[in-house]
Amino acid sequence: MKLNTIGLETTKTKELAEDLNHLLANFQIYYQNLRGIHWNIKGKRFFDLHVKFEELYTDANLKVDEIAERILTLGDTPLHTFEDYTAKAEVPVGKNISQDDKAVRLIVDSLAQLLKLERVLLEKAGDAGDEGTLAMISGFISEQEKTVWMMKAWLDETV
Template sequence: MAKNSIGLDIQKTESIAKDLNHLLANFQIYYQNLRGIHWNIRGKRFFDLHVKFEELYTDANLKVDIIAERILTLGATPLHTFEDYTKAAKVPVGKNISEDEKAVRLIVDSLSELLKIERQILNASGEANDEGSNALMSDFISEQEKTVWMMKAWLGEGV
């Protein structure tokens, strides 16, 4: 089995990088959704949600960069066009959402999709001894599970 310069199986890391690119595309759509709801939110909860959505999109923007750098670390090229993102993404696109509950629901639905992808990467990276990707996914998953719980609590729903 051929290994790359960081000691990982080349075939396995190529597959993980492909999965990370899928995650990157979905994160970019999620990020753009967050920007949109941050800009367009209306109503009595505007002040609280406007700040929360900014916190979330700032975090998503950082994660986009981290994912792209991990793809590069594995020897692949990160996707970087909106055309690529829209072709690869499964996260729902939120357009002209200004109502609070619809905005929060979009976040929950988006994070649920991201969590599915991250768990797939977590499994693949574990099997490949790719601790870097594995730790990254583990951190993302624990943060996003908490955010889903909090958003669902805000909606008055259980996990």
């Protein structure tokens, strides 16, 4: 078993970095969706949602950077082209969404997909003893679960 400089098994960190790149691609599409609905939202809830969407895309942008830096910390290269992102992403793409219910639904559906990917990463990071990735992903999950709950409450739905 070969260990890297930070004390993790190299084969496991390579797999984690690949999974993190998959998450990065999905986060980039999620981020761009948030920018789009922030710009295009219309209607009586414009002021509230415009501010909320900005809060969410600012947070997503920070998470994109954290994911990319974690990939680098593990010794790999983060994806950085839209071609790579669109090829790997599974979150739904929102195009020309200006209606409040559709915008919030896009957020819920996107976060549901991100949470699936993060739960897989959480398990793999635990198996690899990768506390850095584990802590990062665990934090993402708890924040996103709360956001899903709030968005579902806004939609008048249960989690």
